[in-house]
Amino acid sequence: MAEYPREITERFHGTPEQTATALIGEPPGRWQTVVIEDHDPSWADRYTAARDGIRQALGDRILSIDHVGSTSVPGLAAKPIIDIDLLLSGTGDESAYVPDLERAGYRLLLREPWWHGHRMLISAAEDVHLHVWPPGAPEPIRHRLLRDWLRTHPSDRDLYAVTKRRLAADPDGYTLSKNDVIDQILARAFAATPVTSPDGGLGVRGDHREERAHHPLAG
Template sequence: MPKYPPQVTQRFHGTPEQVAAGRVGAPPARWDSIVIEPYDPAWAQRFAAARAGLHEALGDLVVDVAHVGSTSVPGLDAKPIVDIDLLLPATEPESGYLPALEGLGYRLVLREPWWYGHRMLVSAAEDINLHVWPQDAPEPIRHRLFRDWLRAHPDDRDLYASAKRRIARDTVAHPGDYNLAKNDVIDAIYARIFAATD
């Protein structure tokens, strides 16, 4: 594996305050509870349909579209919400792409210029999290490395699944804490990923 620069190997940890400050409008209803389900092959089909719609709506503006997150790893238990990384030349100004995404039924819920210009939208059914990044952002590289590592390393896939189920139980009263509570296990897996590149 290639050796990656610090901007890729040093993972950014947002704070609850930063996430709260980035919220746009009402949070998705699915943020009120964490439900972990067994892997469903239909998640890949949902991604394929969404990818086609994004290409049709945005055309040559699309640099890349990737299925990331737990639903992109066969055999991994996950929240039944498909995460998609959409890479564009830039995320500002939003007027260049947001109206087209809204035309597909997506709704902007996070605006995080401090996190590499990240924007997050949810589909009308709230079953897709669409992450919009500028093409040079390091976070999508990490997403793909994590996805590909879990696909190729079933022990870490199972470790991550077990941790997610435990954390979902532990944060049932405070579901907003779920993502931040996964950082320890995610960072441990990233340490193995990047150790393999040395």
């Protein structure tokens, strides 16, 4: 069985200097606390509504769009924030997509060109995190692999939920602290999932063509 490339299996670590310059404007008020809720089936509908608005704003510029993060996993407790991975042909030219997304109600919050060109925009209600990546970025592959594994492995889904509830009392350390269990779960997924194509066997497809197509996910 072929192995996943290191850029997929190994977590990216930005330098403190890079992290310090990433934030644009004021951080969301929701970042002050961590509230973990039982899974809400309406989260799927919220994703669909957000996806449709993004499609209307960007049209054929979208290469792929996916619901990722904890709210995309039925039965998984999560922060009620919808994470979306959006692939565009290039993220460096923000003038080609940020103004249109701003008119759709988003604002640019994070600029991290060193992290595979990542940008993150946030909805006006601060309840959607829109992660923008160029084609070939490894992080969306990790996100989809984790999502699909948790959807089909209840024991790891429950382990992740218990871990998040335990860590929720520390908003400042929550994101970094849960990385350890994410890496443990992903290690099992990497070992069990065969690599069948250069991007890790998952393709770059999202649901833009109905299956064509640090700051971990919020949940």
